[in-house]
Amino acid sequence: MNDSVFQRRIIIGAGLCVVAFALVGIRLVDVTLFGSANQGSILAQTVEPRADLTDRNGELLARDLPVKDLYARADAPFDFAEGARALAAATGADQKRLLKGLIAKQHSRKPYVLVARRITPDQEAAVMALGLPGLEFEPSVKRYYPDGRGAAQLIGVTDPDNNGVSGLEMGLQDRVHRAAASRGGSGKVVTSIDMRVQYILAHEVEEARRKFSARAGGGIVMDVNSGEVLGLVSLPDFDPNARKLLPGDSTRNIVAQDRYELGSIFKIFTFAQGFDEHTIRMDEVFKIGQGFKIGKHTIHEAERMPETLPVRDILAESSNIGTAQIALRAGGTRQRAFLTRLGLLAPMSSELPETARPLYPSNWGAIETATVGFGQGISVSPLSFVTAAASIVNGGRRITPTFVRQDGVDRRGEQVVRPETSRQMRELLRYVVTNGTGRNAEAPGYEVGGKTGSAQVPGPNGRYIPHALRTSFCAVFPAHEPRYIVFVMLDQPHGIKETGGFALAGHTAAPMAGKVIARIAPLLGVPNDAPPVKLADGSS
């Protein structure tokens, strides 16, 4: 061999070394700068953290708890069939899905197969005991609700990827994510809810629902000056931690999502309009009789009434005929404009995503004006109703509901009824409790005002179901200068021996509202210093 041969071999050898080092260098750049495509990435699938949700006093409502998701690598050397069977037995995962996933991802660039989400420590230990290769536990989070059913529909839930899908979890999603990113991840979103009030409301509604064998029940407590919702209950409810519904459970928020003909409780607006537009006077007396004809229709009373009634007793005794006459004095056009001004003819807007579009007559003639006057032929959500009623009693200024703590800020907007009208309505509502159908709502010392509503329930064919009622009570306290409004309702309650077989609101909903007020008022710092009054039934 001559020198040139050696020289050529050295050059070839050197060239091979350069190529080899170049390959190593390229790979290094690939791995360090661009990551490895072949390794797959579980991190890309991790969930976005959510901040805590708390009530207005800092009590925890919802929190992300650390859990683990289990993944299996399909490129790891193990028997897929046997591995899938063992993993399914240890975690409760679907064996067929696992096997199918492992086979499908065997040669994939991302060979990870999700075995089970949010496994418990026991399941983790069982999986570790299998000794299978290629298993990875990925840290994840589970949204947990310490109060369980306590405020299920109101707080809502998240999906498996931790995105809010209902309630405040959905409505406050942006705030929750922003708070999670702030203060080193320890930020929180403070809601307007007071868990003490929420519990009492839920407890009393559940008790009443059970006592009167009602299909459903609901309630709302709102600050009339700030619009803050302190409690909102919808029964039946569900366990937000269970991720599956038990028989009888419901995820529907009936007080925000459903619309109802609320019946006589709606008379509040007819009277407010009458006083505001000076079409009625407090000292006026109306002829009632046994029927009131409008064209071919005749309006009747639910109960026997005297021949004549003063204005205040029309509301106190809940006379349909008297209220219809008051509504007709305003006329359909002005009635519609008044209800629009109160926000009752448009869906309610708040942080709660669940809302309902109201139903009202397309042809607003005389009979429609009369029936809307006493709460028939118009359907609104209870939350819309409560908001409008709060605007009537808070000095007559528009209020919008909010589910975020406002720290006592007066959020009242423009004037919707005159302050004098508001005062007259508060006086009337108090009279309903001292002398009318709302006597059972009295909570000694707290000067409760309110109005009962016993509405007929329409069936699937549009006709009213015989003897079926939807009863409600809207209370304000203290009546001379209201701070809070309490609304409660029962869907199709049944009369019991204690109520003489009656299921009207005065027997079912009114006592429930009184009990709620008696329990929440001390917690809310409302003094029980109102002088005792003699109720019309003789009690004090």
Next chain:
Amino acid sequence: MIRVLNLFCVAVMGFTILGLYHVSEQTRVARKELASVTRQIADERSHISVLETEWQHVASPSRVQQLAEARLGMSNTASAQLSSFDLLPRRGAAEEALNKTPLRNANAIVTASAPPYDPDSGM
């Protein structure tokens, strides 16, 4: 002279290398400890988070009411039984206030009273 200077430079370089190695090693150990402590803090925070959630669960109003009713024989307080500190008579003026001021909160009949606790009931 140059040779001595060279030797000195080489020695300095050697010591510098050793020093750098020492510092680098200390940094590596410190980083490891830091990572371990950070992990520990994260674990503790996680535990605290779980404990706080558990506390919230066990101290929920529904549970407290159940226990208060079952174990202590308590029941809801009638509004007439409640008062405020502001309404209590001041020290010194107590006698006069109690004798001459009508009880402002005696405005209702107490309809419900808590059943007395019975230690023999086994609850």
